[in-house]
Amino acid sequence: MLGYLARRIVLSVLVVTLIASFLFIVLNTTGDPVILLVPENASPEQFEAVRHSLGLDRPLIVQYGAFLKRLVSGDLGDSWKLQRPVLRILPYYIVNTIRLTMPALALTTILSLSMGILAAARRNSLVDLFATLAATVGNSMPVFWSGILLIMLFAVKLRWLPVGGAAGWKSYIMPVASIGFFMAASLARTTRTSILEVLSADYVRTARSKGLRESVVILKHALRNAALPIITVLGTQLGTLLAGTVVTETVYNWPGIGRLSVEAVMGRDYPLTVGVVVFFAAVFIAVNIAVDLAYAWLDPRIRY
Numbered sequence: 001m002l003g004y005l006a007r008r009i010v011l012s013v014l015v016v017t018l019i020a021s022f023l024f025i026v027l028n029t030t031g032d033p034v035i036l037l038v039p040e041n042a043s044p045e046q047f048e049a050v051r052h053s054l055g056l057d058r059p060l061i062v063q064y065g066a067f068l069k070r071l072v073s074g075d076l077g078d079s080w081k082l083q084r085p086v087l088r089i090l091p092y093y094i095v096n097t098i099r100l101t102m103p104a105l106a107l108t109t110i111l112s113l114s115m116g117i118l119a120a121a122r123r124n125s126l127v128d129l130f131a132t133l134a135a136t137v138g139n140s141m142p143v144f145w146s147g148i149l150l151i152m153l154f155a156v157k158l159r160w161l162p163v164g165g166a167a168g169w170k171s172y173i174m175p176v177a178s179i180g181f182f183m184a185a186s187l188a189r190t191t192r193t194s195i196l197e198v199l200s201a202d203y204v205r206t207a208r209s210k211g212l213r214e215s216v217v218i219l220k221h222a223l224r225n226a227a228l229p230i231i232t233v234l235g236t237q238l239g240t241l242l243a244g245t246v247v248t249e250t251v252y253n254w255p256g257i258g259r260l261s262v263e264a265v266m267g268r269d270y271p272l273t274v275g276v277v278v279f280f281a282a283v284f285i286a287v288n289i290a291v292d293l294a295y296a297w298l299d300p301r302i303r304y
Contacts, residue, residue: 037080100249100254107180116188116194139189146178150177187230191226231298
């Protein structure tokens with residue numbers, strides 16, 4: 001297991017480096033960021049001065065060499081817009097995203113597992129029909145649309161909740177609900193399907209023949225054996241949440257890493273854009289490794 005983990009870490013560093021290198025080349029060959037960094041009436045001399053101060057007047061291969069040297073040493077440079085080191089900017093926005101992510105993940109897990117298990121246990125009943133319908137509706141509603149509807153109802157019309165921002169516990173309710181209900185829909189369908197597949201297995205019939213309660217059969221015997229697809233979907237959703245829910249943070253003006261990524265790209269702030277993307281890549285890779293390790297814990301037959 002340790003050897004497998006070491007190989008995955010080495011490959012992960014290589015993947016992050018390749019992603020950052022690809023992004024560097026794309027950013028530096030698709031426009032001139034100096035246009036957004038100087039006043040509209042700036043003279044050609046001012047353009048050249050800014051370009052020289054940022055090192056953009058050097059050959060691309062030289063810029064790339066300097067970029068790789070900083071990346072290997074753990075230095076992502078300074079933000080061109082905010083004039084601060086990228087590694088000092090990211091923690092604030094990452095923490096805000098985590099503060100939004102954890103309640104949303106808890107809501108997603110509780111709703112999806114409850115709906116999926118009840119729907120599988122009472123297949124073709126009204127409970128199953130309601131859970132399937134709710135999951136279909138939730139899966140069909142884009143987060144930005146449900147977010148706008150919540151704002152119009154609870155913030156504009158009823159004035160119970162703030163329109164956006166991250167001030168006070170009330171500001172969490174609408175973004176957490178938007179994320180939680182949307183992600184719970186797909187996970188509930190996966191949970192229902194996975195449990196239904198194992199309910200016809202021999203060990204489940206044996207457990208029932210022993211006179212065990214149906215709740216014990218499902219939660220103790222069926223759920224763990226049906227957990228691999230659930231863990232896969234949940235891991236993907238966790239990676240998406242930790243990497244920043246761009247749409248939700250933009251709709252609710254939440255100061256998280258997702259909204260920061262939009263501002264960095266729109267402002268053509270190359271160092272900050274690279275820093276955000278490197279964080280995104282690291283999160284997804286870390287979550288994938290954690291999911292793979294969870295497979296071996298849930299199913300002892302799996303070895304690496």
